[in-house]
Amino acid sequence: MWMFKMKLNLADFKSQGFVFVLLASAVVVEANATAAMAENDIECYQIDNAKILIDAGSAKKKFGMANFGHQIGVGKNTVISIRRYDDPGTGPDSQSFFKTTIELKKLPTLTETIQFSDVAVIYSFHSEGSSGFVPKGAYDWSDAPLRKISIKREADGVRINYSEDVLGKDAASGKIKPLSIKANCRLSKIMVRDLNLWQGHPGTDLESFYPPSKIGG
Numbered sequence: 001m002w003m004f005k006m007k008l009n010l011a012d013f014k015s016q017g018f019v020f021v022l023l024a025s026a027v028v029v030e031a032n033a034t035a036a037m038a039e040n041d042i043e044c045y046q047i048d049n050a051k052i053l054i055d056a057g058s059a060k061k062k063f064g065m066a067n068f069g070h071q072i073g074v075g076k077n078t079v080i081s082i083r084r085y086d087d088p089g090t091g092p093d094s095q096s097f098f099k100t101t102i103e104l105k106k107l108p109t110l111t112e113t114i115q116f117s118d119v120a121v122i123y124s125f126h127s128e129g130s131s132g133f134v135p136k137g138a139y140d141w142s143d144a145p146l147r148k149i150s151i152k153r154e155a156d157g158v159r160i161n162y163s164e165d166v167l168g169k170d171a172a173s174g175k176i177k178p179l180s181i182k183a184n185c186r187l188s189k190i191m192v193r194d195l196n197l198w199q200g201h202p203g204t205d206l207e208s209f210y211p212p213s214k215i216g217g
Contacts, residue, residue: 042083042183042185043081043082043083044082044185045081045083045187046107046158046189046190047190050072050074050077050078050079050103051073051074051076051079052069052070052123054123062135063134063204064137064171065127065141066139066208067127068141069123070125070208071200071204072101072199077106077122078104078105079102080102080103080104081199081200082098082101082185083099084097085097095131095210097127099125099127100125100146100183103122103123107158108151110151115152115153117150118149118150119149120148121149125141125142125144126143126145134209137171140171140177141169141171142166142169146162146166148162149162154186157186157188159184160184161183161184162181162183163180163182164181165179166179166180167179198212
């Protein structure tokens with residue numbers, strides 16, 4: 001499960017204990033909301049033999065920094081691609097996206113005796129906003145928001161977990177704002193060659209901010 005919330009006033013943010021909405025594809029909820037997000041609402045991918053393509057020139061000017069740090073290529077490390085999309089159904093332009101991309105050294109092997117480990121992060125990037133209005137600057141982004149994540153062995157796979165309060169930037173105004181990023185989800189493995197634009201295939205277009213089944217939706 002993952003939840004996010006942004007507040008312009010840092011004091012309010014801390015006092016109310018909000019958790020934040022992270023990429024232009026997740027839903028904004030309060031940390032103590034009783035209607036918790038279903039785990040299958042979030043996509044969590046483990047891409048081995050990969051790296052984040054950190055190249056500002058690879059992002060189209062039209063989309064600014066919204067997809068910077070979320071493009072993945074062949075490398076020697078492990079990349080975690082976390083994606084969430086939300087459509088509350090309140091209008092044709094109400095869809096939002098949330099993307100977090102994390103590069104690590106290869107994940108440690110978890111066994112019956114070693115079932116939990118903290119893993120240091122090499123690079124991490126986060127963005128979130130209105131899927132249909134990214135070219136107008138309707139998104140927030142942050143580079144290096146995460147320092148470490150936790151991994152846990154489960155019977156049917158590996159679960160990751162992280163929680164950080166960070167500073168991000170409003171793309172339209174340039175103002176700095178507090179963000180709180182949290183995720184707790186089971187990883188699914190995928191190869192670099194099988195990624196689509198939403199998941200992290202190199203390139204930036206409208207499809208980078210919608211799951212394939214939701215494009216234009």
